[in-house]
Amino acid sequence: VIVDAMTSGFWSVDNGGVKDGDTVIVLGCGPVGLFAQKFCWLKGAKRVIAVDYVNYRLLHAKRTNKVEIVNFEDHENTGSYLKEITKGGADVVIDAVGMDGKMSDLEFLASGLKLHGGTMSALVIASQAVRKGGTIQITGVYGGRYNGFPLGDIMQRNVNIRSGQAPVIHYMPYMFELVSTGKIDPGDVVSHVLPLSEAKHGYDIFDTKMDDCIKVVLKP
Structure with a gap:
């Protein structure tokens, strides 16, 4: 993210x-x-x-x-x-x-x-x-x-x-600073957290805009 x-x-x-x-x-x-x-x-x-x-x-x-x-x-x-x-x-x-x-x-x-x-x-x-x-x-x-x-x-x-x-790459240090200091919460953009085994489903709902999908995070 x-x-x-x-x-x-x-x-x-x-x-x-x-x-x-x-x-x-x-x-x-x-x-x-x-x-x-x-x-x-x-x-x-x-x-x-x-x-x-x-x-x-x-x-x-x-x-x-x-x-x-x-x-x-x-x-x-x-x-x-x-x-x-x-x-x-x-x-x-x-x-x-x-x-x-x-x-x-x-x-x-x-x-x-x-x-x-x-x-x-x-x-x-x-x-x-x-x-x-x-x-x-x-x-x-x-x-x-x-x-x-x-x-x-x-x-x-x-x-x-x-x-x-x-x-x-050049902006990432500042991004981490904003997150660590609480100025920006990237979590509210994530709508779905799925296991890696459901990657296809995650891509499908993002592409077709189903299930109110905004951003999918896959976890191994």
């Missing part, structure tokens, strides 16, 4: 430049997104909004991280809605979803034909929900090529894009 999701969540906030008084939108309430929400408060954010479409994950985020929640299926244009409720857009939008988010029918077809690399919905929402001169931090994994990338919207509004993979 500490090596993977917690460190990636902290790096997302750190690399995204979240600072005192910022309004931050976190796209995705999986383990990385949940940790990112925690660290936004630690960095001094004044407002944190979590976005997802799985209700139990949204409720978990609200309960454990004290964030505002938005189900993107409840809005015809989630990006515009987020821009409206933040009065011009968030200072930082963290994409903790990547290409494995919920695909539209067209994206599903194009991905099957190898013309597209999965969904781009989180990036589109981010480009609409970030303020002028704000930052989009891309932590979710992307690959391949993408049609309709909103580059014009990003460039014309002076939006910064930061992305990459978290250098977890």
Whole structure:
């Protein structure tokens, strides 16, 4: 948990430049997104909004991280809605979803034909929900090529894009310090603790979002 999701969540906030008084939108309430929400408060954010479409994950985020929640299926244009409720857009939008988010029918077809690399919905929402001169931090994994990338919207509004993979080894000592001093509790992200013999079941319920699964820890 500490090596993977917690460190990636902290790096997302750190690399995204979240600072005192910022309004931050976190796209995705999986383990990385949940940790990112925690660290936004630690960095001094004044407002944190979590976005997802799985209700139990949204409720978990609200309960454990004290964030505002938005189900993107409840809005015809989630990006515009987020821009409206933040009065011009968030200072930082963290994409903790990547290409494995919920695909539209067209994206599903194009991905099957190898013309597209999965969904781009989180990036589109981010480009609409970030303020002028704000930052989009891309932590979710992307690959391949993408049609309709909103580059014009990003460039014309002076939006910064930061992305990459978290250098977890360099952050781990600080993560252990945060846990040992009680500033961060990584345990509330873990929903299931299973023996190693049930690894397949653990992967299945995580992948299919069954049994209110958020994070599985396997024990030998």
